[in-house]
Amino acid sequence: MNGNTAPPSIPFTDPIFDFCFHPTRHVVVSGLITGYIYCHQYGTEANTLLWSTQISKKSTRGVEFNQDGSLLMTISRDKSIQTLDVDTGRLLMKIPKAHKYPINKIHALDLNRIATGDDEGIIKLWDLRTPKMAQQYISHDDFIADMTFAEGKSTLLAAGGDGVLSIHDTRKLDKKVATCTLDDELLALTTIKDYDQVVAGSQSGALYYWQWNEWATIKDKWLGHPSSVDTLCKLDEDTLCTGGNDGLLRLVSVSPDYQFEGVLGDHGEDFPVERVRLSSQNGAGDAAALLGSCGHDMNLRFWDIGDLYDSDSDDDGDKDSQESGNNTNDKKRQHDITTATTGHTKRFDCSDVNLDGLLDKNHKWAKAVTESDPNYFKDMALGQTPKILWIGCSDSRVPANQVLQLGPGEVFVHRNIANVVTHTDMSCLSVLQYSIEVLKVEHVIVCGHYNCGGVAAAYSRKQVGLIDNWLRNIKDVYRLNASSVNKEEDEQQRMRRLVDYNAIHSAQNVCYSTIVQDAWKRGQKLTVHAWVHDIADGMARKLNFKASCASDMEFIYVSNNE
Ligand SMILES: [Zn+2]
Incomplete structure (x- = not known):
């Protein structure tokens, strides 16, 4: 296992609604409630602000890079879609009234296409080259909470506050949309098991999952999650990271059955997690496996999850060997997950016999507090x-x-x-x-x-x-x-x-x-x-x-x- 190589947190003075990692560079972009966008270069020792810009007086609701990272796309409560230059933050293109209602979610499909979903449940597909709306879906009657795109199947999936999962084949624009309606508010969505399953997190804390192409009813639900699932992301095809309204990031494995694997991080008890994302550079070359999360504590935090990917063989961190189902690696990863985290909802790791882990957390906390308020402890000491x-x-x-x-x-x-x-x-x-x-x-x-x-x-x-x-x-x-x-x-x-x-x-x-x-x-x-x-x-x-x-x-x- 390597040492902790996670960059320090990036503290803000206002809530962060969304953030995204650049697909190839050590760059992260944050969108704030104030309408500002911040672009940082992140590093193990320090983070550097590259640029910032205000795209609207209303809140930024989403930020997303296109597939190769050549464009940054943003959505706002002011109903606009904007594309920005990645190096400077300069405005390249703006669709002012892209939706009739405030836009809540953006998802990049590939190099030029994006999907946006609004507060009233309307989903639109856009081709940024024209830039024109290519398709509109009206399958929800409440806000679009999350979307995901199964590229190999050209299928866009959306989860809504109305409890609806909608499935859209983007090749056949006139095809009837499949939906499944649940009696729960769906908040987060991803595909797992190589597109074999789709899983949605909900307000009640239940994780619902569907077998691919069997959309009419859920395959099953897992009720072991102790808080709402406000956001989730896939760490690999068998492992999820969830963020809840109790401020915790949790690991959940989905094979062979859904199982809670431990707590990965903490934004603080009263600070719900807004978004969790995995850096797409994970496992590539010598890059550390990095997870990011933002919460109501106004910090963009980074979590080194390299331990979950490390193996003792020569192909350390080689994502391909993980995904090809190398059994030894899988077992090692499983072992690391269970030993690297605390288990259940407890935050204290019982194997931390010298309490070094506790001190480590204390030091991180003190550092993060000092970063956001340099005089906090000085004043306290008075x-x-x-x-x-x-x-x-x-x-x-x-x-x-x-x-x-x-x-x-x-x-x-x-x-x-x-x-x-x-x-x-x-x-x-x-x-x-x-x-x-x-x-x-x-x-x-x-x-x-x-x-x-x-x-x-x-x-x-x-x-x-x-x-x-x-x-x-x-x-x-x-x-x-x-x-x-x-x-x-x-x-x-x-x-x-x-x-x-x-x-x-x-x-x-x-x-x-x-x-x-x-x-x-x-x-x-x-x-x-x-x-x-x-x-x-x-x-x-x-x-x-x-x-x-x-x-x-x-x-x-x-x-x-x-
Ligand atoms: Zn008592």
Whole structure:
């Protein structure tokens, strides 16, 4: 295996709708929501901007090179098709109102022909030499999400938001169009297994596939994909890369059965992947196998997938030998896929025993953040001014920043098993004192969560060990609220009530502390909240407790020595 030779990410300040690799040169073009087109030369060490131009005030929806890379073609929300000079970005040709509706997708068929599809489902074929529309297909009644062209069969296929797969023989312009309609939004499309099958990714996450020429019904569907399939590309005839709305790039093998092979890359949890494409130079000469992806994180990212193609024989990276079905290579590739990636939806690779992979990811992340905002970490190092203290459970499924959707520097955090607050816990009291008196947080949120193992253990009478002494606090909460908890119909509901009471109890203990009492006496602005988070739906909710001053508290706990 070679080292990682992927170029660094290209950060933008606006969302990228589409990008494309030049077929023979190390050049990548990105189309942005602002109507700008950027052309970069990419390299392992650095990327260089070659040119940029604004083709429209409206968003660029698609960019595509023709077959030999001599022309760059663009589509825009302004309904135009434009061709640009690859070396300079100069406008060569423009069809202003190419469609009646905004154009959503472009696909190059060969040297001179392209297909475009719009927001209302109309597909047009163009010959750029004339440049005139050669054919129009009306087979969809919602946006054209993706198209692919089976060159050897002269067949254009399109997938739409209306759930329709349409199949068009481009040689016989009057031939009746075959379609198949599904009850799902189709978003991405490709051929696989040497045109033997066609696969479409969908909003629901299902991958639907058809046997070639048997279009009336799907051959089958695969439901193993954990997020929507917003984009996909073929890595080889038996392997797909998908991009989902959870920001992950996943490997899926399709032979002999559909199977998830691991996570290949990550744009970040809240950043859906917009497009994934394979550099067509993969396997040619000494070029690294390079995958590109753009997502809502506004980064064009590159992924070195050379490991998936490498073999120990002399014909390293020789695509032809891969495609001719060399068995040894296939097995090696399969092995590399499974060992090079993390498996399932987990991002941590258990074979990374020295945690070098983790550090590597950390360094890449730090580098990418610095690229997009050179002062980010410098500013961060100047100090913190969080307004919120979070006291939560140590449970790995309840991370404060994600639940609150706040960034680094915004939440001060204390977590322990079952979010217990007691007056003898020096760690918790120190956090409370520092955050209130020094950082001057304005809110303390004590957040419990359902399915809490700590609360469940306390509720049971099983002995677990040392931790029983800690969980004893929760048994007290149960004893104090037993009549109310026991009113619930079943065990699960009773446990949920106990989680609620435990969070409220801890929030009360925060208020009873000398630290909070003193803060209120000083007139410091401080509110203590009790919340509960439901892991099953991701939602945090307010519980019936909130206090902003001593008079909110029970009399006995309020100190009165002025
Ligand atoms: Zn818990």
